[in-house]
Amino acid sequence: MRAIGPLPADHPPVAAKKIGVLLVNLGTPDAPEKKAVKRYLKEFLSDKRVVEIPSIIWQPILRGIILNTRPAKSAEAYSLVWTEDGSPLASYTRKQAEKLAGKMDGVMVDWAMRYGNPSVKSRLDMMKAAGCDRILIAPLYPQYSGATTASVHDAVFDAIAAMRWQPAIRLLPAYHDDPAYIDALATSLERDISALEFVPDAIVASFHGMPQRTLELGDPYHCHCRKTARLLSEKMGRELVVAFQSRFGRAKWLEPATDTTLEALAGQGKKNIAIFAPGFSSDCLETCEELAIRGKEQFEAGGGEKFAYLPCLNDSDIGIDMLDILVRRELSGWI
């Protein structure tokens, strides 16, 4: 739709109306270097949705200890997985947006990161300036958590708070039990498992962890993860071992932990295993380094023999077709 007739000479310019879709993922440093990692971790770990400890207690720990110790270690881990195209998380998220854009006529598809670059604010400002008056926000987290999904929502509403003429906003709901997501995972996994040189004795579904307290406070994340695993297991007709990775800090996190699960499986005589990470829409530090490299070492140290890490949906045709289904459904009535 366009304005009817010419605008008066002194009228501010009005862009043609467009529909926008913004894919949002967690965020990643700009470079696999201590300084860039420190900047990223400072923003990420200062988010009250991520670390739910009062600032007066948490900020001295973060600034005094964590930001002086973790960045060097994390930068080393990032350098093991960094690609020519940058961080795997940013690279796949960008490709997902580009491929989805190729399937959606007349819709502007872009991507942003909740922490780091490109920021949610910068991409929403760009979309608004380009004339998007209706924007679908798609947090790329299949399972809802306050730390991830709600934090993206916060960033979106903070960004548009500064706008006089705000776009209409829709939010893609969590899709942990959506048949399109379960089918995509099952198809991708079955293809990858049948291409292995061995038959796995166990298949592990590793989700990012969260503090146990978030479950007690009513965060649905744990239930979403368990439901994804149950539906996927039913769809595939195979047992899946569920575990939670990436423990951070001293508090109790969701259990069982992935590292101890890997050692326990090896100890139980499961010599050959495959592991995948259904909660991550693209491969990233947590999958490429923590699972594919360190997970393999942990499994082998426990006596395991063959270990395969199976990739996320990333920008595969299966993954993009799934995103296309989810996004088109939410755009209903707009396109």
Ligand SMILES: C=CC1=C(C)c2cc3[nH]c(cc4nc(cc5[nH]c(cc1n2)c(C)c5CCC(=O)O)C(CCC(=O)O)=C4C)c(C)c3C=C
């Ligand atoms: C309190 C700490 C953390 C919570 C809670 C948390 C939740 C959470 N995170 C993801 C997804 C990702 N996390 C990633 C990295 C990462 N996560 C934490 C801490 C918490 N995450 C840290 C400190 C880091 C940085 C890495 C490091 O220093 O070791 C990533 C990967 C980013 C990348 O650049 O590749 C993702 C993705 C989810 C889904 C989640 C809650 C459900």
Ligand SMILES: [Fe+2]
């Ligand atoms: Fe995390």
Ligand SMILES: [Fe+2]
């Ligand atoms: Fe639960």
